[in-house]
Amino acid sequence: MSSTSEKFLVGIFDDEDILLHGVDGVRDKGVKIHEVYSPFPVHGLDEALGYKRTRLPIAAFIFGLTGTALALTMQIWMLGYDWPMIIGGKTLLHCLHSFRYFELTVLLSALGMVATFFIVSDMKPYKTPRSYDIRSTDDKHVMAIDLASNKLSKEDISRILKESGASEVNEKNF
Amino acid sequence: MMAFTNCLEKRKRILFSANVDGALSAISSSYKATNTGFELVLYESCGLGNGSQANNPLLQELPDPITKATWDHYVTIALKDATELGIENDAEGRTQLVNLTANGKTISVAALVQPGQAPGTLGVALGYGRTKVGKVGENIGANAYPLVSATETMSYRIFSGVTLEKTDAAFQLAQTQIHQTYMGRENVIQESLLADYNKNPEYWKESAAKVSSWDGKVDPSSLSMWKGHEYNNHHWGMAIDLNTCTGCGSCVVACNVENNVAIVGKQEVINRREMHWLRIDRYYTSDAAPENYKEAEIASENPEVVFQPMLCQHCNNAPCETVCPVAATTHSTEGLNQMVYNRCIGTRYCANNCPYKVRRFNWFKYHDNQQFTQSNPSMNTDLGRMVLNPDVTVRSRGVMEKCSFCVQRIQSGKLTPRRTADHYKMAK
Amino acid sequence: MQPTSAVREILITGGKTVRDVSEDISRQVEGKPTKLWWTAFSISLVLLMFGVYCLATVLWEGIGVWGLNKTVGWAWDITNFVWWVGIGHAGTLISAILLLFRQKWRMSINRAAEAMTIFAVICAATFPLVHMGRLWLGMYWVLPLPNTWGSLWANFNSPLLWDVFAITTYFTVSLVFWYIGLIPDFAVIRDRATRMGNKTRATIYNALSFGWDGAAKTWMRYESVALILAGLSTPLVLSVHTIVSFDFATSIVPGWHTTIFPPYFVAGAIFSGFAMVLTLLIVTRKVFKLEDYITIYHIELMNIVIIITGSIVGIAYITEFFVAWYGMVPAEYYAFYNRATGPYWWAYWSMMTCNVISPQLFWFKKLRTNIVTTFILSIVVNIGMWFERFVIIVTSVHRDYLPSSWSMFYPTMYDVGEYILTFGFFFTAFFLFAKFFPVINMAEVKSIIKSTSEKKH
Structure with a gap:
């Protein structure tokens, strides 16, 4: 499809435990894994693949702080300075207003984090993802290996994949 | 509860301190013992009078000082007689029509059980049942004039030949107050005898409930979470002499006229939605102790009556203000609790939170709704609108309204001298 | 063959494989709706139409x-509002709080429960909107927006304003949480549609799935997002009903002005x-033949939650009475007397x-593991919880401080109509959801199938 052809070897794994061993096996042999696609989250897979922890919680925290600050400034400025009113004999600014700080904190934190997640994972409604094997959303774990970024030959990688537990090995070009 | 019992004792003393014997002899001298049936009194009601004003919706919707009934014609009857005749008139104004015959004429009116009415007597208002009077007052009730005996002299008291017959036709009275007693709540009605007052004018202050604090028992008003606000300019208030108030309701009419208060008609009064900004609460006493809640709801057979004009109290720390989400009701710097109609979105939270229940909601578009043309012509016809006060907004549907302490008059009172002073200066 | 743990309870019966999960759950999205579905959907739609007329x-x-x-300024409107918001809470509780507690049994029910939350919150939100006298203005005046007459902002003291913020935040976060959960499952349906050659469906579900590919990196981020959303939703779900309870607790109406309200409302x-x-899932599992995924064990666990929260609520009722008696405030004393005997x-x-x-009754194991008793x-x-809100709202306010204003409340057809409107909407939306969206979270169920599924013989 694309003008610059990319060649991938695709190993299919039937079971998450075999997959986890397989990932270790393949990486031990010096094969660089492009990515693994699973129908459900496999615990320990990110560590096996050597991924660093995601920094999304930090994003969530920063967005949350923004929400708190926004609510606080809004409140103090609007009620304390811009248009003070005598309401029920209460003082203009008091701690009972604080519910909204919490709500805005949560709102901005959640929305900001999810937006960040979509952006860093490049997810959008009109995007069509690459499908290395269509069964990867059903019941198969799919390990994609980019031949261009590996020094080993196609046959060697294919053998390594089989040895590590892949039930089939296919070739996929984009 | 001790304080209450004291109060009750005092009330009993009032009852029995009157010159009963004198009154009794006065009555017995004019009373004819030949009376067999009921004794009927035809009276001019406080609102309609002789009926010449029967087409005036302000008067039709003015609650009777005692029965609190509006738009209705009824015969008042003692509880004892009503029970004997099988008439059931519950607290919510559900009753039956009765056929009242006097002097050979029969009229059909609703029965209203009136606490304090002497057994054997009936009361019927004149001025109702007019047939050619105008849109508003047509065919309300029955014409009681034919009952007037004209044989000897014109007499509005008929002592013989009066019979009352219960029918099965149900009737719903439109009363603005459907709870008779004040439930023995001494913070609602605070009364004492002049003699007791002279002895200790501070009695109510002293007996008022106290709140425990770090410094012992204190007055509840002395405790607050808030520092409050200073009112450095005017601080408006209204004083009503409760000793003088007879509950006539003239102030209610005046308030309606001044503030373009909508007249809502009989059905809406039955729905408990009358719009009066100012009302006169009428409470009866009950024989039961205040702790006996069920019994305390029922008025004594011969109760004392107390009137209490009720309007927006313009509370300094007003509970209605706090709860409005859009700040449509706030305090002015002159201590007025002001209602901003065009900001109001009508959540009705303020009315729920008002301890005096003086806030009134515009359930419908009273000033432009065919449903109300009959009861409210002053807002629904072109001619009628000419009587509206141009200084006061006509409220739209879906907003809350309430007593403003006639803020338009306050403003005018402040501005007129200023303007005159300016003229004076200029003339100089 | 599936290995089974001897220690863990079986959550999925019928010896399901990962493959079966995709098949069983996607089937009703792909197939034509049944007659039963059409009947139920039509009835809901008729209710909705009647409600729209009343509205x-x-x-x-x-x-x-x-x-x-x-x-009585509030009656059915706010009763229904609180009732629906309350119903919404279970969804967030199941998906967020049970996720934090690592309760795996939530996985079969969280999708439907969250959908229920979303629809219930929409139903709830209609009431504060419709109950306003001037909805067309109130819709945006409650937000702190500048306006052309100068900057008159909203009243931050008002519990109703807190409600606005709480409900919108709750709705938004719940929606996002629900949608995040749906993304991988939409991808499943997309890929199945591609395989079946149904291009339209593949395109639609691809758009819905945001181009999900199931990469390990995305899964890692996804799990982190889900965990944090759960962490954010947990205090949120507690705060929402707390703030709803403040609508009453911060007022001065005897019977409303009660500090016990926040925990009592949340438990309720x-x-x-x-x-x-339970009502919804017992029907859903029957109609869509999901008995292997939503088992008696799930139902029993939910019934246990019902005993616990029901007992908390019961204690709260009694405590209210105790405090009214102990507090010796005459108006409040009377309010509670009137509640029970008025x-x-x-x-x-x-x-x-x-x-x-x-x-x-759920203390008896026989009753709590019985579908019929559970359903009833x-x-x-x-019904009881609806009455709870009605009792709190109407019986408190109809007799408060001044006996002169005491009165009764009688509902009209339109009061009932608004309630029917929300029922119509709720079930219409739920049936549409059950038809077009996977009703069980496939990805999550797949991840536990190995450890908690029944052994295939």
Whole structure:
């Protein structure tokens, strides 16, 4: 499809435990894994693949702080300075207003984090993802290996994949 | 509860301190013992009078000082007689029509059980049942004039030949107050005898409930979470002499006229939605102790009556203000609790939170709704609108309204001298 | 063959494989709807239409077509609002709090429960909107927006304003949480559609799935997002009903002005929410043949939550009475006396029977593992919870400080109509959801199938 052809070897794994061993096996042999696609989250897979922890919680925290600050400034400025009113004999600014700080904190934190997640994972409604094997959303774990970024030959990688537990090995070009 | 019992004792003393014997002899001298049936009194009601004003919706919707009934014609009857005749008139104004015959004429009116009415007597208002009077007052009730005996002299008291017959036709009275007693709540009605007052004018202050604090028992008003606000300019208030108030309701009419208060008609009064900004609460006493809640709801057979004009109290720390989400009701710097109609979105939270229940909601578009043309012509016809006060907004549907302490008059009172002073200066 | 743990309870029966999960759940999205579905959907739609007619009348004529009056300013409207918000709570509780507690049994039910939350919150939100006298202005005046007459902002003291913020935040976060959960499952349906050669469906579900590919990196981020959303939703779900309870607790109406309200409302919310989840799931599992995924064990666990929260609510009712008696405030003393023995005694005792006595039946294992009793009691509980809100709102305000204003409330057709409107919407939306969206979270169930599924013989 694309003008610059990319060649991938695709190993299919039937079971998450075999997959986890397989990932270790393949990486031990010096094969660089492009990515693994699973129908459900496999615990320990990110560590096996050597991924660093995601920094999304930090994003969530920063967005949350923004929400708190926004609510606080809004409140103090609007009620304390811009248009003070005598309401029920209460003082203009008091701690009972604080519910909204919490709500805005949560709102901005959640929305900001999810937006960040979509952006860093490049997810959008009109995007069509690459499908290395269509069964990867059903019941198969799919390990994609980019031949261009590996020094080993196609046959060697294919053998390594089989040895590590892949039930089939296919070739996929984009 | 001790304080209450004291109060009750005092009330009993009032009852029995009157010159009963004198009154009794006065009555017995004019009373004819030949009376067999009921004794009927035809009276001019406080609102309609002789009926010449029967087409005036302000008067039709003015609650009777005692029965609190509006738009209705009824015969008042003692509880004892009503029970004997099988008439059931519950607290919510559900009753039956009765056929009242006097002097050979029969009229059909609703029965209203009136606490304090002497057994054997009936009361019927004149001025109702007019047939050619105008849109508003047509065919309300029955014409009681034919009952007037004209044989000897014109007499509005008929002592013989009066019979009352219960029918099965149900009737719903439109009363603005459907709870008779004040439930023995001494913070609602605070009364004492002049003699007791002279002895200790501070009695109510002293007996008022106290709140425990770090410094012992204190007055509840002395405790607050808030520092409050200073009112450095005017601080408006209204004083009503409760000793003088007879509950006539003239102030209610005046308030309606001044503030373009909508007249809502009989059905809406039955729905408990009358719009009066100012009302006169009428409470009866009950024989039961205040702790006996069920019994305390029922008025004594011969109760004392107390009137209490009720309007927006313009509370300094007003509970209605706090709860409005859009700040449509706030305090002015002159201590007025002001209602901003065009900001109001009508959540009705303020009315729920008002301890005096003086806030009134515009359930419908009273000033432009065919449903109300009959009861409210002053807002629904072109001619009628000419009587509206141009200084006061006509409220739209879906907003809350309430007593403003006639803020338009306050403003005018402040501005007129200023303007005159300016003229004076200029003339100089 | 599936390995089974001897220690863990079996959550998925029928010896399902990962493959079977995709098949079983996607089937009803792909197939034509059954006659039963069409019937149920049509009935809901008719209810919705009737409700829309009533709503139109309220908007055209004014709030006066309801039975409210000068004394009772809120009745069915706010009762229904609180009732629906309460029902919504179960979804968030199941998906967020049970996720934090690592309760795996949530996985079969969280999708439907969250959908229920979303629809219930929409139903709830209609009432504060419709109950306003001037909805067309109130819709945006409650937000702190500058306006052309100068900057008159909203009143930050008002619990109603807190509500606005709480409900919108709750709705938004719940929606996002629900949608995040749906993304991988939409991808499943997309890929199945591609394989079946159904291009339209593949395109639609691809758009819905945001181009999900299931990469390990994305899964890692996804799990982190889900965990944090759960962490954010947990205090949120507790705060929402707390703030709803402030609508009453911060007022001065005797019977409303009670500090016990926040925990009592939250417990009641979870109580009614779980009951509603049960009502819906017992039907759903039957109609879509999901008995292997939503098992008796799931139902039993939910019934246990109902006993616990029901008992908390019962204790709260008794505590209220104790405090009213102990506090010696005459108006409050009377408010509670009036609640139990006044003109609305029947509402109070319906509430007590449905909410306090009936859930105690679940102490018997036989009853809590029986589908029929569970179904009946789940409806009884929600009837009771409706009465609870009615009792709190109407019986408190109809007789407060000044006896001169005491009055009764009688509902009209339009009061009932608004309630029917939300029922119509709720079930219409739920049936559409059940038809077009996977009703069980496939990805999550797949991840536990190995450890908690029944062994295939």
